[in-house]
Amino acid sequence: MIDSILSFLNTGLLDMSVWGKIAVFFILVQITVFAVSIFLHRSQAHRAVELHPIVSHFFRFWLWLTTGQITKQWVAVHRKHHARVETDDDPHSPQKKGINTVVFRGLELYTEEAAKHSTIRDYGHGCPDDWMERNVYSSSGFYGLGLLLVVEIALFGVSGLAIWAMQLVWIPFWAAGVINGIGHWWGYRNFETPDESTNIVPWGIIMGGEELHNNHHAFPSSARFSWQKWEFDFSWWVIRGLQAVRLAEVKKVSSAPDMLPESPPVDLDNLRAIVKHRFQVMTAYCKDVIVPVMQDELQRVGRKTRRLVTRDNELLDDQSRARLQKLLADNPVIGTVYQFRNSLQRIWNRSNANHEVPLKALQDWCREAEETGIQALQDFAHTLVRYRLQAAA
Secondary structure: OHHHHHHHHHHOOOOOOHHHHHHHHHHHHHHHHHHHHHHHHHHHHOOOEEEOHHHHHHHHHHHHHHOOOOHHHHHHHHHHHHHOOOOOOOOOOHHHHOHHHHHHOHHHHHHHHHOOHHHHHHHOOOOOOOHHHHHHHOOOHHHHHHHHHHHHHHHHOOHHHHHHHHHHHHHHHHHHHHHHHHHHOOOEOOOOOOOOOOEOOOOHHHHOOOOEHHHHHHOOOOOOOOOOOOOOOHHHHHHHHHHHOOOEEEOOOOOOOEEOOOOOOOOHHHHHHHHHOHHHHHHHHHHHHHHHHHHHHHOOOOHHHHHHHHOOHHHOOHHHHHHHHHHHHHOHHHHHHHHHHHHHHHHHHOOOOOOHHHHHHHHHHHHHHHHOOOHHHHHHHHHHOOEEOOOOO
């Protein structure tokens, strides 16, 4: 009898090999990653995709079972991060709280923010509020984790305890720590967003596309996080699969603008396309204007020097601002393209006003760019007026 009990505790009901248990672990945590990325993040926080009730409730149950996560809390904290990014009110900015703090104490930062009534009140609207949410998922999170522990010990024996423990730390470390920390500290940027968000690859399989953080900050309401052809958003392909069997409906996806074959006069449609695709516009401006001009003027341009001219001035420290001012003063042509960059940004900052004001500003910008005599700037002005919104499908 004792031998049978010891044997059961050692092997569990499934009696799997070590490699089999490792494979099961990665499958289980990948489902949790999809639950966070697809349900909590893209569906609930940003309304980029609408899930069928069967899929939505499965993810809610799975998160209760594997993380004890409360939907409204996660959504509220994440929305506040976007609304207050890189400020003292950002729940987890490594620029304000320190990279080590966010990476290694990310769960603690999340827990502190989720406990604030004002955060839940201001940013947690629109989340599930049915009987299951109120009486099970939001009120008894530890029961789900306890049930998972019992099930995994029964299936895998003592090894189930290790699998359970690793599941518990997987999301807090990779999401609350790595994505929130490293994703605002180190990596590459496709878009010059007004924050420090970055993309970190090749961790797409591990984090379901969440590592494409700069892309997400540029287009937060997009259901797809990948932008470059070589970027892989695993969760997006799961969404496409759900959509194919009518279990999901994509509401919005980031897209490139249409480009007219010729350069027509600046009009309202042109302005609207530029405002909508402003991050692509600034990426193109950096690539087609700033980089070639700096290479011509300075012969050799390092990344740090280029960063001074392309990064939002508010994201530079005092020393970098001083270096930037010296660079602009010593190089009038670079100073000109820098000023045109800033004035172009101001156009969409005025876009909430009467459209005649930003439209006139765009027309003046293109005319003045032509008058500079700087070839790269002139060519960009010719390209800019060709931007149009994509026709509705």
